[in-house]
Amino acid sequence: AQSVAQPEDQVNVAEGNPLTVKCTYSVSGNPYLFWYVQYPNRGLQFLLKYITGDNLVKGSYGFEAEFNKSQTSFHLKKPSALVSDSALYFCAVRDMLKRGSTLGRLYFGRGTQLTVWP
């Protein structure tokens, strides 16, 4: 079974400092990994994904994530945080698409609330 763990409910960081939001995963086979951000009363916005290739994935709004197979982690990072980055962040892993099937659900972590203070 696929699962995602976000060990931190909250991350607080000062503006201008680097930020890390942690995510570990458990999958059978190769993982498809995603990060999404959610602002209050809004849907999820895609930030970045890892399918294959370079372990460092660059995404929207200056975010990046590092895929580490040995540690089964996919931590989200940003070199310099902005107050506007304050939001709820979700890590997700996709079930492998089976041949002939259009299914392939996303399994979400419980989310990490990021607060960037001025």
Added chain:
Amino acid sequence: GAVVSQHPSWVICKSGTSVKIECRSLDFQATTMFWYRQFPKQSLMLMATSNEGSKATYEQGVEKDKFLINHASLTLSTLTVTSAHPEDSSFYICSARARPGGIYEQYFGPGTRLTVT
């Protein structure tokens, strides 16, 4: 990027009435649509998955007679909450996945806040 819309963005209804929420993929055709429910400060809970023209597949514990899902076209899915009760109050988010073409990207709607009084 691809856009998914939801309507209404918020709705208040009386207990016992039914509410319909629409989800549309605006600039792509969606082979599959997903309906999620989210409680405050919690993760998304997948309610059901629907493929165009087929019956929805409901997750365990989700009442299919209460949460009616219709995926009539490649750009429209609806969720009807029948005989709503206060415990159905929640944030409902739909998501759509595009037709084949590389990895099937999944796009999310802005959500619908349902309050049942």
